[in-house]
Amino acid sequence: MTIRKTLFGALAFAALSLGSAAHAASMTMFKSPSCGCCGKWVEHVEKHGFTVKTVATEDMTAVKQRLKVPANLASCHTTVVGGYVVEGHVPAADIKRLLATKPKARGIAVAGMPMGSPGMEHANHREPYQTMLIGTNGKASLFARH
Numbered sequence: 001m002t003i004r005k006t007l008f009g010a011l012a013f014a015a016l017s018l019g020s021a022a023h024a025a026s027m028t029m030f031k032s033p034s035c036g037c038c039g040k041w042v043e044h045v046e047k048h049g050f051t052v053k054t055v056a057t058e059d060m061t062a063v064k065q066r067l068k069v070p071a072n073l074a075s076c077h078t079t080v081v082g083g084y085v086v087e088g089h090v091p092a093a094d095i096k097r098l099l100a101t102k103p104k105a106r107g108i109a110v111a112g113m114p115m116g117s118p119g120m121e122h123a124n125h126r127e128p129y130q131t132m133l134i135g136t137n138g139k140a141s142l143f144a145r146h
Contacts, residue, residue: 027045027052031055047092068134087110106134106138
């Protein structure tokens with residue numbers, strides 16, 4: 001009985017480890033060297049298991065154009081993860097959902113810098129905001145409400 005319990009425990013631990021590893025991913029974030037909220041967003045996604053490489057650049061417009069981020073969905077930083085673009089202060093849960101469901105899309109975005117979004121926390125001030133799915137054609141549709 002003890003061997004069975006030990007084996008079961010080891011298998012359960014392995015399954016849990018694989019499940020959380022499936023959500024962990026490495027990402028590259030492009031940001032302006034002077035932006036402070038981007039670092040707070042990095043802290044948020046790292047707390048949720050992501051590894052982030054930060055690339056400071058003075059020409060964020062060129063990054064957004066190269067990655068085909070629609071101008072109306074632009075924010076302060078642009079991230080690439082799992083073949084998708086993640087624009088702005090997107091919650092880690094939305095990124096995990098994107099990577100788990102793998103929709104045919106360019107990525108997801110939170111336009112602007114809404115108060116209360118990850119990295120933009122300020123006391124008790126919170127604005128409602130949306131995460132938008134950027135289709136392969138560049139058109140946006142609702143992905144999540146916050």
